[in-house]
Amino acid sequence: MLLEHYLKTRHYTEALCAPLSTEDYVPQAEAFTSPPKWHLAHTTWFFECFVLKPYAKGYCEFDPTFDFLFNSYYRALGERAIRAQRGIITRPTVAEVYRYRQHVDRAIIQLLNDTPSIESALEDLITLGIHHEQQHQELLLSDLKYTFSLNPTHPVYHDGAVQVADTNSCSGWLSIAEGLYEIGHNDASFCYDNELGHHKVWLAPFSIAKDLVTNGEYIAFIEDGGYEHFQYWLDDGWSWVEQNHIRSPLYWQKINHQWHYYTLAGLKPLDPNAILTHISFYEASAFAHWKGLRLPTEFEWEVASQQLDWGKRWEWTSSAYLPYPGFRISAGAVGEYNGKFMINQMVLRGASVATSDGHQRYTYRNFFHPHFQWQFTGIRLVKENE
Amino acid sequence: MLLEHYLKTRHYTEALCAPLSTEDYVPQAEAFTSPPKWHLAHTTWFFECFVLKPYAKGYCEFDPTFDFLFNSYYRALGERAIRAQRGIITRPTVAEVYRYRQHVDRAIIQLLNDTPSIESALEDLITLGIHHEQQHQELLLSDLKYTFSLNPTHPVYHDGAVQVADTNSCSGWLSIAEGLYEIGHNDASFCYDNELGHHKVWLAPFSIAKDLVTNGEYIAFIEDGGYEHFQYWLDDGWSWVEQNHIRSPLYWQKINHQWHYYTLAGLKPLDPNAILTHISFYEASAFAHWKGLRLPTEFEWEVASQQLDWGKRWEWTSSAYLPYPGFRISAGAVGEYNGKFMINQMVLRGASVATSDGHQRYTYRNFFHPHFQWQFTGIRLVKENE
């Protein structure tokens, strides 16, 4: 079962790369994105470093320089290639990276086949590596979209790619009563460490939208001067709008008075009924303010989530990304996964059309800085109960 | 009573400036600080703009350019002098600013004397103006200290100034039981809008230190390599340490192997028993991590506060500055006071040795970006109950 899950995940990463030319694997458009080649190698390095080296007797390291090149932010493991210079590392080539993947896959298969009863620490690390790779599958897509969008020729990734012209299937409001609720992951299934610390929160009553904000609704905000009136904006958000001349969600452009957007299937006219995506927290907050409504807290979201249709957009919450009660950073490098990012970021809940199957959870806590637009983000609104 | 409070506050601002030479009123050392002259004028402008213009019949504006020069961040009121250029505005002179204060004071006195039964909206605005000025009194001191600290001659503000070599008067731990607690301002006395939205929170049990961290304890952190090991730091905090070559709290310097610090009474040897001050949230968080403890949430702090001795340092909490349930930004410019800053900042609770009398409250929510050191900040630790 574990091996099957492993192999399926590994194959899916490579399937995502099938439409790419060799050149597409190389560039890093901004420091916050990474090249496809790096995603392919880094997820592999994770298994080599945390699984094979400690657990696979006689494992032969593929190339000692890879430890340096494909470590991401695990400072405990030594020097890393400078994060902003991933796009200039042309060697190893793409072909060598695929050989690296094969080498590691074979070793994992052998390790699992050779181990009659696998110890739970090893199983946990492989499972973590699988989820880590799933997380990078979505990043690979959002990073690739960002890079392609900067090419004036609007490259097509593939024609049926990552459907973002999807529409809402529900509408109306869901009311949640005041009360003491339980939050956090609480069973034996997999979760990240930041979901632990199961605890109680008291919530005031509220109503949460069953549908997400659409492109059409957002156009109304733009046309009402949403980007020109500071009143709707948080102060840092307004500075971001002014300094970056933001006038729309990412990838939108007006051509002959008609809104278009760049998608992984190329440049397309905007569908007003489709669900809005690629907005920053600042935009989500300003839109809600303009509507006279607000975003949910991550606790409200989690309490309501089982009665909602979700999984189409990462939904910005009004909660800052902070530790749950009793949160402890794990010892060693694996402990750097989540805890050190608990500052200056906002929580997103749900999952998106680009999220890999099996990577969705009610308790999942995604997080990004409030100005980032390049993820598949969206808006769900809340109103106080009268 | 209101007039007396007004006059006492206004006089205290000027008393704080008594030791200054005319030159000291002018510079702005960094964009986040303001010149004393600006604090004197801006607090006065607040009364002119929000009280006299709307309520004092026949009030004659002192100088129409002041509206532009001494507005701070109230975008609703039009163009503002660029925030980072306050230090180059030499005219009006200091003497003119004092005349401006007199002019406004006389008009307020007349307004209050002429109004037999003052309406509550007016009283609220004057009270808000008084608290606004008290807040600027502390800023005036912290900004002045920052400016003076950059002068290689270490100017003395005055010899008995703002005692920071104060020590703890309590020790040990205070235990708080699990339960549902009430948070927020809940009576008729004055508070800022961000304290409203009285609501319930559920707290797990915890113990909170009765004393604040001392210089001596912090030296132990430094000597144990606190600034050299990324493990103690949040990721953004570590970047801040590296980019700014931070190696100690603000104003500390080592002279002949002995720690000294710049104070408003000049450069002094560091007292290891005195309470630590001028540390950023990042430093507070790293210190707590190194200790194996943590910072309190703002809710834990508020619940415990009535049983604590406090008021010596602004105590960093682990809570991001976010709206309370039901928080609504007030209409108009006054509404810009608090709400728009609810992003990327951390809450500080308590008050400091530089806080003006009468400006302390259990429910007061101060907030700054996590890298700022120039306020009179400190650390109170929390441990989970076993």
Next chain:
Amino acid sequence: MLLEHYLKTRHYTEALCAPLSTEDYVPQAEAFTSPPKWHLAHTTWFFECFVLKPYAKGYCEFDPTFDFLFNSYYRALGERAIRAQRGIITRPTVAEVYRYRQHVDRAIIQLLNDTPSIESALEDLITLGIHHEQQHQELLLSDLKYTFSLNPTHPVYHDGAVQVADTNSCSGWLSIAEGLYEIGHNDASFCYDNELGHHKVWLAPFSIAKDLVTNGEYIAFIEDGGYEHFQYWLDDGWSWVEQNHIRSPLYWQKINHQWHYYTLAGLKPLDPNAILTHISFYEASAFAHWKGLRLPTEFEWEVASQQLDWGKRWEWTSSAYLPYPGFRISAGAVGEYNGKFMINQMVLRGASVATSDGHQRYTYRNFFHPHFQWQFTGIRLVKENE
């Protein structure tokens, strides 16, 4: 004679400051400007450091910290206050700086009175100090103008101040024949080291304008799209225009469709017949290109200068600031005066309405980076002889 020259120069600096309020002495608007207080103290420090300390027996230093505070760029003399932070040094006060001037003046008077036959090295240093102070007199005015210009209230320095609405008194072209000419300072009178290295240059024939470009001529350039067409501009100049949104000379602004400019006598309507000022080299070069003409080299200028009326504007030449043949940097700190700036700067010849009397020379080589506008600069055109 020397003492008289010294005292006259020293008094003139103080006379220039007579219209200032204490506040005006403090700010530094940009790193390339300095506060009046700094100019007053730095020119005094020059005499203390290079004349009194080495030559005046028993001279008692006024304040040892001043060596640090008022050194400018003489790295050989040790640590300097950071150039960009001169505006935050409020102590010493202005009154103390005036006492410093008195202290040094008395010591210079005593030194000269006590020395029956003054040695030539000492005389040279005092003369250098006098010319140094004259140079700072002009800088004091141009820096003050820059600072005042950023104040939205347009302060008046004094009503008759630095007349820039002056007009040309000549017109037409002066032809210079091809030939071998001598360049550089060549007699016993004072000059800076960069004027030495008297040498020959061969010039092709050319004609040089007897008048300087006027505001009216420059308006024609603006109205013809001068700032919108890259064709007229050097590449670095065009980047400067685009990045800084330059659309006119410094201090110009359009009010109700009419050009005005800030002057030391306040904001005034622009006089089209007055001589243009406050343009960068990039603007001078673009204007000449637009006209189908060019700027003179510094050699052409020097050869023609005795037949020209000049002294109203610093005239940009097309010569980069480079050493003359045989130029040697003097030993010690005085050697830092000129030589180390011989890169990335353009030569200006002539003198301006703000230049102190006696500071003009045919061989004077002024120099600034090509983007600077804040000096009293102008344009003289050249055409090739047909």
Next chain:
Amino acid sequence: MLLEHYLKTRHYTEALCAPLSTEDYVPQAEAFTSPPKWHLAHTTWFFECFVLKPYAKGYCEFDPTFDFLFNSYYRALGERAIRAQRGIITRPTVAEVYRYRQHVDRAIIQLLNDTPSIESALEDLITLGIHHEQQHQELLLSDLKYTFSLNPTHPVYHDGAVQVADTNSCSGWLSIAEGLYEIGHNDASFCYDNELGHHKVWLAPFSIAKDLVTNGEYIAFIEDGGYEHFQYWLDDGWSWVEQNHIRSPLYWQKINHQWHYYTLAGLKPLDPNAILTHISFYEASAFAHWKGLRLPTEFEWEVASQQLDWGKRWEWTSSAYLPYPGFRISAGAVGEYNGKFMINQMVLRGASVATSDGHQRYTYRNFFHPHFQWQFTGIRLVKENE
């Protein structure tokens, strides 16, 4: 003859790329470098734009988007892809760019075969295109070296690549007498427009070194504290050293107390007898100052050049890059080739080991900003005649 020259040049560009993997064609390490793919396409675009479109009847443009993607700095021809983002344009692929080259080559062949007597304007443009491509051949190598040098694995371009461990074949000094000399290109052979304006200059007597400075001589400068003493440096040069922590020529690194450098053949121990390369003008100037000597002017260099062995390094001169007398920028886009860069750059004379055959001229004026190290630059010294 012209066609043969064309084809030889085109083939040589592709031969230079033979050792590259597809990935190597993509990245742009810094704004001042370009990807190999871009060099391949841009030189081709030059022929398409300036030769085929105006002269080849019925020429079918390969792809209209290429005009936008592969224009470099010819603003007259419309929008250009942002210079700093060349490394993220993955499409067209490398294979498509080679097809583009074939397409254009065929059209040029046909154009030249179909034209019995070629008009001189066309011949001039093709010749310009050939020299333009030769210039990019050297840039391709220096850019590639820069990119590879940032890869921690030190990739090998090829083992015998661009020999920089070459040594001097002459020594001693060449004396040149005082006199009037002629400067500039003066015959029917090809030159760039900046070499025209043949004119006279008067030179004082001087002696110029027959050899270039070696690595060993430069190590002596480093070991004597060359990078720690501001006295040797121009002011902007010293700022460059301090801000960028420069401590050696580009590509040098000390491993176990021994100097090594990255070369296109990989990381190698430094040969002290080899000719120094990859130094900025600031370093050349500081080294000369430390030696008590100076750099030649470009006029001295040109006068002496026929009696010197040269062609191994681009030799920094002390001349700023300025127009020759009578220089006129050509009309149209071709006129942007040289003239607009005549500011803030220094002239280099000679040629380097990376310069293509046939691209060397006594009158060639190369130019770069004074801080650039990534070209194959070197130092030749001059002393005044006693």
